[in-house]
Amino acid sequence: MSKDASSVNYENNRRILSWAEEDRPREKLMLKGRSVLTDAELIAILIGSGTRDMSAVDLAKVILQHVGSNLNELARLSVKDLSKFKGIGEAKAISIVAALELGRRRKEQDRPQRARITSSRDAYEEIKPYLLDKPHEEFWILLLNRANEVMRPVQISTGGVSGTVADPKIIFKHALEHLASSMILFHNHPSGSLQPSQADKDLTRKLKEAGRLLDIPILDHLIFTDRAFFSFADEGLL
Template sequence: MKEKSTNISIKNWHEKDRPREKFLNIGKDVLSDAELLAILLGSGNRNESAVQLSQKILRSVSNNLNELGKLSVTELMQFNGIGEAKAVAVAASLELGRRRRKEKVMDRKKITSSAIAYEYFYPIIGELPHEEFWIVYLNNSNKVIQSIQLSKGGITGTLVDIRLALRHALEMRATSLILAHNHPSGNLNPSKSDKQLTLKLKNACESLDIKVLDHIIVAEKSYFSFADEDLL
């Protein structure tokens, strides 16, 4: 005998408990992550309301929104009740959130510490599954002129053209710069090649009277600063 569903549709909930109505009448700040996700989904499945389904999805990533943002459309569609349209809507919403965070950080335009440098670079490379090497070029007030991706590599490394880095610096009339690359593995320890590259760039820049202020290794939960560790 087929088990009868005991799920109660959100439509039958008290109005003040429905996510969409709570959003409109009370405000977005009072909604849980699951309720906000449920609004995106719109509906659940035969046995789960949209909120229950959202709770299940969040539990699968330990209630970590950063991890949720890494789920692909295909992975989202593994949940009963999530078709392609819903999966794309969720993925698109999370990508908008990531871009919003990136724009907010870049509006600061001035980098005066390793913590600010990490905050600047994290939305750019902090969640990537591969390594990328970036340079942010600064003027004499430590204000950002421009940030440029110098190279893109695999899971374990990337190659950097020092001449290209210097050419950009001269073109922008930068007086200093900050290097940054990510470690998808989460390991913050600089490799031998990381140290060698940093030294080569520092020596090359000194010949042009340009300072390398720091080299930040970006991971998902923390960072390593060459300047803070007296490696520059």
Template sequence: MSIKFLAEDDRPREKFLLKGKNSLSDAELLAIIMGSGNREDSAVELGRKILQSVGNNWHNLSLLSLSDLMKFKGVGEAKAISIAAALEIGRRRAAQEVPEKIQIRESKDIYKVLQPYLSDLQTEEFWAIFLNQNNRIVGKARLSSGGINQSVVDVRILFKNCLEHLATAIAIAHNHPSGNLKPSQEDLRITKQIADAGKILNIQLLDHLIISQNAYLSFADENIL
């Protein structure tokens, strides 16, 4: 359905879905926070009036009290609190430093990240770390869990996750509850399958680790990647 045929209160949400958050005006963003307008004004128009009253400045809006916000027709206590809470989230976000993403330089870095998840398990699990072009971590995920000696990963699900994270490289790992770090034929087969699939998508497989309780084996370090 085209946006123009929707009720104005619904258009900001639909526009968000179709075109992304950057396409929304300030009034539309405020309309999403409020959820609805009043009998005379849509949520967008009400948002526009509120912003105009403070010179279309978010900082000025944050200075208004709940009672100030509630002076606008259609803004009750719940909407006023929603607006104030959203602005407080923005303030806290601006005050925080962006956390630096961990960079993977060697197999030990991968081990440090995944050892807490894998070392003490009684069954096998398969994990992946998703990396950007600087080999900094942009995400990680458990992709499968299995029995005592088997955890098969669906390569399609692995690369679906890669694409969702916009990853340009990956590192994978699974555990051997037995403590034996020797890779099985299945370990070698799935590693080759993932590496080959990554070449098609231009996503590099940096390493595959087998992790036990207090040690690990790196396919890259052993030149069997």
């Protein structure tokens, strides 16, 4: 290490050691626990040292200010991006990127397992929380991936007691935006009737054909009531 580098480290250490012990990030973590540290203090621990003019905490604050104090935006910065900050060399940048990647992986593992649809009953139970006790008609779709796992439910429209509009363009716009591999259609009958109308049959046929052309097959269309359901697929109408 050069004389200049040694003097910089000495100056940083002297500056940090001059703080009250509870204000030093590492010591603060040990004394009070990790939850009391600010984002800047946590990043300062990763950085380890600042520059001649700034402590590690001050340098961390500069980086956070650059991304609007948004950790999601910080996670998008590459090693090259971070290395542009004065005082952040490749090693420090790598430490920040690695720490944020660990956080992302932990978040990924915390996600509940996606429900897998293997039958019309599965589909009915999945949409139930969204359509139960509705006094008016609504049209929903369930977007699925290639493994028939639920990607997300999407409300398409809300109508009156006896009907609602389901625009095919809007339906497939959602499917394409989310890169769905297939979908299931739903609409409820507040009256409790499980009989599909001719309009229901015509719409299902139209959407099935559009799905075939776009390679996003319609796997089923369920008429939902609070106590039971009608499946177009089960009844051979799809």
